[in-house]
Amino acid sequence: MSEFRGSESTTQPLPVIEKGDALGRPAAPDAHEPPPVQHGADGRGGRFWSARRVPAGIVALLLLILTGAFLYDVAAVRADRSALSWRRGLARQLAERPLDDTWVRVGACVTALLGLWLIVLAVTPGLRRLLPMRRTHPDVRAGLHRAAAALVLRDRAMEISGVRSVRVRLRRRRATVRAVSHFREPAEVRADLDTVLTDAVAGLGLTRPPALSVRVTRPGRKG
Numbered sequence: 001m002s003e004f005r006g007s008e009s010t011t012q013p014l015p016v017i018e019k020g021d022a023l024g025r026p027a028a029p030d031a032h033e034p035p036p037v038q039h040g041a042d043g044r045g046g047r048f049w050s051a052r053r054v055p056a057g058i059v060a061l062l063l064l065i066l067t068g069a070f071l072y073d074v075a076a077v078r079a080d081r082s083a084l085s086w087r088r089g090l091a092r093q094l095a096e097r098p099l100d101d102t103w104v105r106v107g108a109c110v111t112a113l114l115g116l117w118l119i120v121l122a123v124t125p126g127l128r129r130l131l132p133m134r135r136t137h138p139d140v141r142a143g144l145h146r147a148a149a150a151l152v153l154r155d156r157a158m159e160i161s162g163v164r165s166v167r168v169r170l171r172r173r174r175a176t177v178r179a180v181s182h183f184r185e186p187a188e189v190r191a192d193l194d195t196v197l198t199d200a201v202a203g204l205g206l207t208r209p210p211a212l213s214v215r216v217t218r219p220g221r222k223g
Contacts, residue, residue: 048143050126059118128172133205142205146170149204153177156200160192164219175201175210178217186216 073084097104131149133142150170157166157177162184169176177197181189193214201209 047125047132048127048130048141052121052126055118055121131172131204132207134207144204144206146172149206150175152204153197153200156196157193160189160196162189163193170210172208173210174213176213176215178215180219181216182219186218190214190216 070087073087077083129146130143131146133144135141150168153170153175154166154168157163157168157179160179162181164180164182166180167178169178175197177193179189179193193216194212197212197214201212
C-alpha cells in the first residue's frame with residue numbers, strides 16, 4: 001500500500017525512498033545487491049572450536065589432587081614427620097623395578113596414549129556436528145547443525161513426485177541421499193532429485209557445501 005489512512009479526514013502519503021548509484025542515477029526497481037561476504041571472495045571462515053571443558057576439567061582435577069598429595073607429604077617431611085607409606089612404596093618401586101618390567105611398560109604406554117589424546121584435542125577444532133556458514137558480516141559467525149541440514153534436504157526431496165521415502169546422511173564433505181520411488185521411473189526421479197537437492201545444498205549457505213550422492217530404488221516386495 002502507498003498510503004496510510006489514519007482517519008477519514010486525513011490522508012498522508014508515505015515518503016518515497018529511491019536508491020541510486022554514485023552519480024545519482026536511480027536504480028532499477030528490481031535491482032538489489034547481495035550482502036558482501038567476508039574473509040576473502042567466498043566468505044569462508046574457519047570451523048568452530050570446542051572449548052574442551054570436560055577433558056580440561058578432568059586433567060586439572062587430577063593434577064590438583066596429585067600435586068596436593070605431594071605437597072602435603074613434602075610439608076609433613078619438613079615438619080619432622082615420616083613420609084606417607086604410598087610415597088615410600090612408590091620410591092621403592094621406581095628404584096627396584098627394571099625398565100623392561102611389564103607394569104612399567106604398561107604404565108608408559110597408558111601415559112603416552114593419554115598425552116597423545118590431549119595433544120589431539122588441543123590441535124583439532126572439534127564440534128563436527130556444527131557446519132560453518134558463509135560470513136556476511138565480520139562480527140557475526142553462523143553455524144548450521146548437521147541434523148537440521150539433513151532435515152532440510154529430506155523435506156526438499158519429499159516434495160518430488162514419486163518419492164515414497166527418503167534417508168539422508170550428511171557429513172562434512174558428503175551428503176548421501178537414499179530415496180524410494182513407488183510409481184515413477186527411478187532415472188526420472190533421480191534427475192529431479194539431483195536438480196532440487198543441488199539447489200537445496202547451495203541454499204544452505206555453508207562455507208564448504210558437501211558433495212551430493214543420490215540413489216533411487218524401488219520398494220521391496222512384501223512377503
